[in-house]
Amino acid sequence: MNRRKFIGISLLSIIGITIAGIFAFNDFETVVLKILRQDLKDMNIQEKHFKKFIADAQNTGSASKLMLDKKKKAFIFLFFFLPKVGLPYESKYQELRQRIVSDFLLATDFFVNGMDTKKDINYIALFDPYLRPCQNPFSPLNYPERGLHHQ
Numbered sequence: 001m002n003r004r005k006f007i008g009i010s011l012l013s014i015i016g017i018t019i020a021g022i023f024a025f026n027d028f029e030t031v032v033l034k035i036l037r038q039d040l041k042d043m044n045i046q047e048k049h050f051k052k053f054i055a056d057a058q059n060t061g062s063a064s065k066l067m068l069d070k071k072k073k074a075f076i077f078l079f080f081f082l083p084k085v086g087l088p089y090e091s092k093y094q095e096l097r098q099r100i101v102s103d104f105l106l107a108t109d110f111f112v113n114g115m116d117t118k119k120d121i122n123y124i125a126l127f128d129p130y131l132r133p134c135q136n137p138f139s140p141l142n143y144p145e146r147g148l149h150h151q
Contacts, residue, residue: 044119075092075093108121
C-alpha cells in the first residue's frame with residue numbers, strides 16, 4: 001500500500017467515524033431543537049416551550065401531518081450537519097427548516113401578540129385549524145396599529 005492510498009483510506013475512515021458519531025449522539029428531535037434555537041435566538045422564548053412543542057409533535061404524530069416522513073427527516077438530519085456551501089438540494093433543506101420554524105411560531109402566541117419580538121413568546125398548542133378554528137393568527141384584527149385592517 002502506497003502513501004496516497006493510506007492517506008485516502010485514513011481520511012475516509014475519519015469522515016465515516018465522525019458521521020457515525022453525529023448519528024449516534026443526535027436524533028431528529030435534537031436537530032429540531034437546535035434548529036429552533038438557532039433560528040429564533042433573537043426572540044424571548046424559553047427552552048421549555050421548544051421542548052413542549054417537540055414532545056407534542058411526537059405524541060400526536062403531527063410529523064406525518066406536516067408531511068415529514070422518514071425520508072424528509074433523514075434529509076433534514078443530514079443537511080443540518082453538512083456545511084452550507086451551495087450543495088444540491090440545499091434550498092429544499094432551507095424550505096423544510098422554515099416549515100419547522102413556522103409551525104412552531106403558529107403554535108405560540110407570537111402572532112396573536114402582534115408579532116412583537118420583545119414580548120415573551122409562549123407555546124400554546126400545536127396549530128391545527130380543525131382543533132382551534134376560532135384562532136386566526138393572520139387576522140388584521142390582531143394588528144390594528146400596522147394599518148392592516150380596512151377602514
